Amino acid sequence: MTLQQLQSNFNNQLKSIYPKEEIGSFFQWLAEAYLGYSRFKVSEKKDEEISEKNETQFLSALTRLMHHEPIQYIIGETEFYGLPFKVTPAVLIPRPETEELVAWVLEEFKNQEPENSILDIGTGSGCIAISLARYLGNATISALDISEAAIEVARENSVINKVDVNFFQADILNAETLPQQYDAIVSNPPYVRQQEKSKMQPNVLQHEPEVALFVSNEDPLLFYRAIARLAKKHLTSDGTLYLEINEYLSKEMQQMLQQEGFAEIALKKDIFGKFRMLKCKLYSY
Known part of the structure; x- marks a missing residue:
């Protein structure tokens, strides 16, 4: 799965729960925490394949967000x-x-x-x-x-x-x-x-x-x-x-x-x- 596909999945899964801007912020927090990517780098690396480990981290975070867990608790800071x-x-x-x-x-x-x-x-x-x-x-x-x-x-x-x-x-x-x-x-x-x-x-x-x-x-x-x-x-x-x-x-x-x-x-x-x-x-x- 590419970074762009992952982000698209986030948007689709969360759009009925959170505003679009907040979903974007969540994804950026996670990209910074799991990949060390700034907002610019997320855009630059959108076609990059995500490792299995990172994909698992993102999808686990997605599930927790769907259960309304605060993003701060998910990334721990x-x-x-x-x-x-x-x-x-x-x-x-x-x-x-x-x-x-x-x-x-x-x-x-x-x-x-x-x-x-x-x-x-x-x-x-x-x-x-x-x-x-x-x-x-x-x-x-x-x-x-x-x-x-x-x-x-x-x-x-x-x-x-x-x-x-x-x-x-x-x-x-x-x-x-x-x-x-x-x-x-x-x-x-x-x-x-x-x-x-x-x-x-x-x-x-x-x-x-x-x-x-x-x-x-x-x-x-x-x-x-x-x-x-x-x-x-x-x-x-x-x-x-x-x-x-x-x-x-x-x-x-x-x-x-x-x-x-x-x-x-x-x-x-x-x-x-x-x-x-x-x-x-x-x-x-």
Whole structure:
């Protein structure tokens, strides 16, 4: 089978499931992963015969795509903030809006001296913590997660990106203390309400870890409240809490944080104009 025939097969098999542009992107990801071919080279080598091994890899990926498995899990990696990250079904696939949260923290801490201490709560793949460690040479970065499997993936990603991050396991819903004081605490916790599942794609619902995504309709701010209470004890006097939030719950978030003793609450919109980020400080009496 030639590369062109293989691509045609992909288009025919997936056209009833995905948009044409997305199918093209899938094929390019796989060509890069399995053949090392750029988009230009795929076009240049369209008449090249594919080896049996590579054909098997592509057809296996095709079957998995037909079952809505995310392409990132199929090839086992993705990119976040310009850095490579291994991903497995044990961790959430990093989102572009989380890159915006990282950019906000970097903007405010990149020129600060002396050394700052920053904690990432619910690290998953380690994308937030590792990106901060990579681009903030003057900071000590720590990260926690409830999942041992997630921490193992995050540790591998710290090695891939040649950064030092202090990883540890903890359940923030039951934790009463953290190891030290921090100049910033950053988190992208579970915030999608069960009632919002109908708006989500099958590839997310069927394959990404529910524990990293969903909260109950009755108490959607459960994790934020726990983070806020830990932050009250473990932020330095001028420390800042940064959160990725549910776009539908920004007012509720502000009210909760005010009740928990936080001030200077600033909401930030993502590139789509939705309130998806928030920062605040402890109220100074």
